[in-house]
Amino acid sequence: MAGGGRGGTGWSSLPADLLLAIFALLSSDADRVRFRAVCAAWATAAAAWCPRPWLVGSRTDRSGRGGGTVSSFWLFRPAGAGAALLRPFAATVPEGLDYLSSSRGYLALADPSVSPKAVVLVNPVTGRRVRLPPIGFFKRWLDVTTVVLSADPGGAAEWAAVAVGFPTTSLAYYSSAAGAWARLDFAAPGYAGVEHYSGRFYVAFGSRICALEADGDAPAVIPLERVDDDGADGSDDEPKLPGGSGRRVVETHLVECDGQLLLVSVHDDVVYSSDDDMGGLAVDEGGSKGGGDARAVEVHRVEWLWDGLVRLVRETDLGRNALFLGRNRAFALSAAEFPACRVNCVYLVDRQGHPDGVVRVLDLENPWACREETICPDDATGGSASSAGWARRGWFFPNY
Known part of the structure; x- marks a missing residue:
């Protein structure tokens, strides 16, 4: 040289x-x-x-066996083509481990044959591994959905992690300084979203947002008081769609996007009463390839007020950004830097655990434009594709 x-x-x-x-x-x-x-x-x-986002997942058969087989796909847009595709490729992932989630360029994996299970963080690009101790107080390990990191364990002097189970009965907080998990009580009947934003962990379920207070030996989850524009006190933790129609929230995500914290909710079996109800909703009515129930994604910006108060402000325009949602940590990417992404859209991983699982691409700007796409992962399994499903799937953004 x-x-x-x-x-x-x-x-x-x-x-x-x-x-x-x-x-x-x-x-x-x-x-x-x-x-x-x-x-x-x-x-x-x-x-x-600019690396491309991956779709990663562990495959299983209908009986729930076959874990430890991880498949991975690039999201890319062929030259001259309007639709993005998922192209399979061989990521460097240790054999025999199940995919749980991803954060900060690391895959959170677990050995399905070992009990009690413990998380190992793997950077599939550099090969770096970080083994975490078992979480003894988590009883439903097969349903662990999310492990969110505060920083890259390879570059930070101190870092932390939050692990979430489904349905949420507690959270687990890990500090690299203490080297152990601490239990955080957060009882909720479904899926909770977690994000590390502006130096702090936040957790949300429905419209409820809490801050994680990690100081001291007993970390706590502190609810944030919400103020609505209509004068309500924000006590409804599971809001319905505008107009009082539609099903309740089935997934909640917290996402950092352009320096803002977004609360993103996924609604199931949407029923609407007027065009006004659909403002700011990305909708897939299940008519695209692969079928299925209707979905709607609603986005709110968390507006920070005074004395710990917050307000949720409806967002209909993500600018040049796209949101990537799965039952793990969600993230936002700019189409200006990542041409494979469609602007102002949501890439939603749907039908977890089903052989016909898909990725739905929903348009936030104009739900009536029929611009939704359905991306079906093709992992080149041939005839076994009809009997092989995905135990877990989620988006991953590599860190080089």
């Missing part, structure tokens, strides 16, 4: 745009990691490359 050219120039002095073009053509993550390790100039050039 020392020399090689006239005028004292060397490999480290190659133009950044040329280095980035070479980096984008590399066929494996291992080669990309080696590329970044060559020198500071190459690492800087590679940092400008």
